[in-house]
Amino acid sequence: MLKRLSVISAVLIACASFSTGAWADSDGQDLPTVKRQLPQYTADGQLLLPKNFHQWIYVGSPLTPNALNGGKANFPEYHNVYIEPGSYAIYKKTGEFPEGTIFVKELQLTTPQQFPDGSRNEPSGRGLFPGKFNGADVTVKDSKRFAATDGWGYFNFNHFEPKAKMAKVKAKEECAYCHIASAKKDDVWTQFYRLLDDDGHLNPNYKPETQ
Template sequence: MTKTSFAAFSLGCSLLVLAGCSKSEATKAGPVDETAVASPAVERYMPEYTAAGELVLPKNFERWVYMGSPLTPHGLNNGKANFPEFHNVYIQPWAYDEYKKTGVFPEGTIMFKELQLTVKGTYPDGSRDEASGRGYFPGKLNGADVSVKDSKRYADTQNWGYYNFNHGEPKFETAKLRPIGECAQCHIDGAKKDMVWTQFYPRLDQ
């Protein structure tokens, strides 16, 4: 074997050994966890506004932290409930984490309330029977209400602004700020902490 051939042979063996080591190390490390890759759902999403000051419908809200679903159906309110739908409430993951650490909702917090009608009832109170028993069951989606914390933009309503993205589907792409009497005043009068109904979202303070 010539010196050149021997050198080439040695180099080839070395590469095979290195390849074997790399494969072994990879096996020890285990497969790549694709779920660990950052996704839009876990990014630090902040409120977006148009040039006219309207709030843009938040993106990927359905992947945020789910808080709860209060319900006040017509059947239990003489057919005149102000909010007859399920209120499926979500908060950005980063804002949730910050609240859990400090007990304070940070600037830029968004509470996204997706509205969902109940399935048509078969009893006078609007309830119905399903496999799990008698009760109220979620049906068609019906728009969304959104609140945003910004102490500069919403100083007149205790740092929170309120928006409606339609009571129906599809949801509006943008929405105007609602008057204080339509939303903010109710939160001022009844919300437990910082304009948020934390009494109905135990996940926040557990």
């Protein structure tokens, strides 16, 4: 009987230790080592669309629908943003995006509107709801390769489906200039993603237009 109790106690202690370790990892202070998935390029410098990005760390989905922007929003879709897990682990530990960081922004249209503001009724209530996928954009940090665009390369894999398998880097005036001017940290819009920026403050240098 005593032997059996000793075995049970040992199991309980082991379980408690495992639980404590799991919680220590979850606060971002003692993250485990994660194998990184680095960007891959063709011989002529095109970026290959990262594989299995839906399994990466999801950080958020900003939305600027056409109905709220005079029918002419620059980015009318949901921007479902994912960061490569190894890069995220390093960022949470150091506060810096490491070389080779990859962000995938998958574009997703809203469902057809029923009201002028773009909303519709669904069982959960009236609102905006995600519809069909509509292409993707990818951003890669490489200070040497993309020195002309402040260390980040920007790629579009179509604004429709199916997504392209590879893409050429965009010129500075197409993407980088806006990130450089208005994104909060290291040309990344961390102000919109609480997993990347938990202080809740927007870029102090950005002054939105008044309506």
